[in-house]
Amino acid sequence: MSILSIKNLHAEVDGKEILKGIDLEIGAGEIHAIMGPNGSGKSTLSYTLAGREGYTVTKGEVVYQGKNLLEMLPEERAQAGVFLAFQYPVEIPGVPTVTFLKQAMNSVRKARGEKQLDAFEFKKLMDARLKELNIVNDMVRRALNTGFSGGEKKRMEVLQMALLEPTLAILDETDSGLDIDALKTVADGVNALRAADRSMLVITHYQRLLDYIVPDHVHVLFEGRIVRSGDKSLALELEEKGYTDITGAAA
């Protein structure tokens, strides 16, 4: 069953067309990787799917679980199970991480018609997730992402993903700014969240992330279009030959 169906998606930022006709089908539980050089439109694709203001869709359609995703507000998309792990998680000074997490959790639960969690119930749930992901408690007591190291920020994204249990997780260059140890830790967290009812779109510049989060499908994004698709071996081919060769060959 298709979770996400993107057809001929065109999008622009500040009047400049960045996405020039993307087609992509993601089935339930599948992991798709999108690779591409800088400026190919990777981040634009993730922001467009998340509904960020300023990313204007000019053509095409996106159907998520049978619904028109493009008609939904950003928070509605999140509530419906679309999760974006940010390339650069945002610092919100003065807001304790635990407060933020609880509010996010309860906003999503409220939208889904589920019972709100009280402080005690939430803490129990959070502690369980922290343990699974091997994250120290100290982090959630600090202000959200404020003064966190690159690795901590990315682990916080994974923790949020674990709590919000998305149907579609978009990982935007999760590997950027991480050393190999931090990368492994984050990848372990993501792998722990692989599930039959959870699809993932892993966006990355480098192949190395895909050594740890092994995709079912790999797509090469170049100048706003997917120019090649294949299985995980395509990532290795890219690594070997570089983007110029692949995109050149496709042109």
Added chain:
Amino acid sequence: MAIAQATIDSVGEATDKYKYGFVTEIEMDRAPRGLTEETVRFISAKKEEPEWLLEWRLKAFRHWLTMKEPTWARVGYPPIDYQDSYYYSAPKSDADRPKSLDEVDPKLLETYEKLGISLKEQEVLAGVRNVAIDAVFDSVSVATTFKDRLEKDGVIFCSISEAVKKHPELVKKYIGSVVPYSDNFFATLNSAVFTDGSFCYIPKGVRCPMELSTYFRINASETGQFERTLIIADEGSYVSYLEGCTAPQRDENQLHAAVVELVALDDAEIKYSTVQNWYPGDENGVGGIYNFVTKRGVCEKRAKISWTQVETGSAITWKYPSCILKGDDSVGEFFSIAITNNRQQADTGTKMLHIGKNTRSRIIAKGISAGKSQSTYRGQVRINAMAEGARNYTQCDSLLIGDKCGAHTVPYIESKNRSARVEHEATTSKISDDQLFYCLQRGIPQEDALTLIVNGFCREVLQELPMEFAVEAQKLVGISLEGSVG
């Protein structure tokens, strides 16, 4: 990139939906319009005051006539015609003061109920939570609760009019001792025509058994409100005082010039917290309260005064709660949140005057500006020559919502002692689209996201509020920004 228009709109809606916009119709016993010696005498006579107090008022009034309204603050308003106001009004039932809530004019109780602070409710609440309430309706206290409980510990908590009658020696000794009658234009006006306010005395070594709280409220049209509050914490005592205000909606600008004096004797501590939510005027700046307040405290040896304020209302706020750190090792603190929206103007801050040795002060001020409002932090830190080892830390942070508002920081720092240490930090930031989008992407709706971010910005100050007030204040921050009440 500019902030989402929807956000600006939602913030803009906030003050349109002012919940407390109504005027209760109760017959008033008024002084004639205008301000003359006769007015001052009328007020004093109405309140059956002793001669010395009348003389003090008249001295203030005569001095006031020689003074000019200050213009240094960054606020603009049409000239106030002081002769076109009433300076005294009291509910008619004043002559026959109610002995219990049952005797209180039901319309009054209704007013409180509309405000969500009905005395009946409060009485119960206070019993449970240990909050005593001296309710001021317009100018005269009509009901005072939980006095008996306080009296057991020797705490005096009553209206200042009552204190003048029952404890004249205390009032006479301390009134004007911190804010002299000649202090400034508005304080002097207050000294001449003040009608009521709260009085509080904590005896030596007593820790006040409950948070003291007063709800002020302006009601009668065209009646200036001139409260006068005097709190004396005797040696080694402690008191936490809470003040919260709302006002009914009306078209005309209302002048409000209050004076608060705090006296913290050796080793005493006073914590004074304010939540101010008076009518701010409409989105075009029509109406709203003019709030010119003089608040000052004096600290003797090892004493401490802590001012915490959450200012969200009033068309104009002119207010600088200050500490005179007279005694050695005394401590002054000022924690402030000022939220302005639409065309509100706030010029607020503090003064810390270091006189004693090893005196310390801390200032944390958070300004949030939205709409077309202007917010100014104005603060003075002065270290006198004798203030060996004095220390001050000041932090001013401004947050802008939208691109039509302004935030200004005007710190004055003056040090005459080489051993003093003074630190000042200031930041100005805008609510970023990144922060808002991050929240939205986690399923948090826009208005909630804004409240969350702003509460985070104010956290250091909110933490200073007593529990009873903290929840209310956080809600108020939300209300001011959400456009939805409750």
